[in-house]
Amino acid sequence: MHLGVMFAEGIAGRPPNYEAAATWYRAAAEQGDPDAQVLLAFAYSIGEGVPEDYVSAHMWANLAAAKLPPGKARDAALQLRDQLADKMTPAQITDAQKLAREWKPKAAAPPPAKP
Secondary structure, X not given: OHHHHXXXXXXXXXXXXXXXXXXXXHHHHOOOOHHHHHHHHHHHHHOOOOOOOHHHHHHHHHHHHHHOOOOHHHHHHHHHHHXXXXXXXXXXXXXXXXXXXXOOXXXXXXXXXXX
């Protein structure tokens, strides 16, 4: 996840690479890291490095909120989830909730290499 943040902020004076950041966020999010899940949810919510996808964003924000302890980070995940829900149809919300319920963490693996 930390590499993702570095790519999002730009490394060594280079411009941000949001696609690479999202790749690293996903790698950590899929292993169950709630901080990475929030960052990936935000990326999906605005289409930063990934296609804009409210269903995926809602799912990741929901998963993060379920794992984060009470506090500002959890509140931010809940706020993002609720803001997304305001933009979604009931069917989309149902789909996102189903994906969150069925989600299982994956074993650690490096993100795929770019061709």
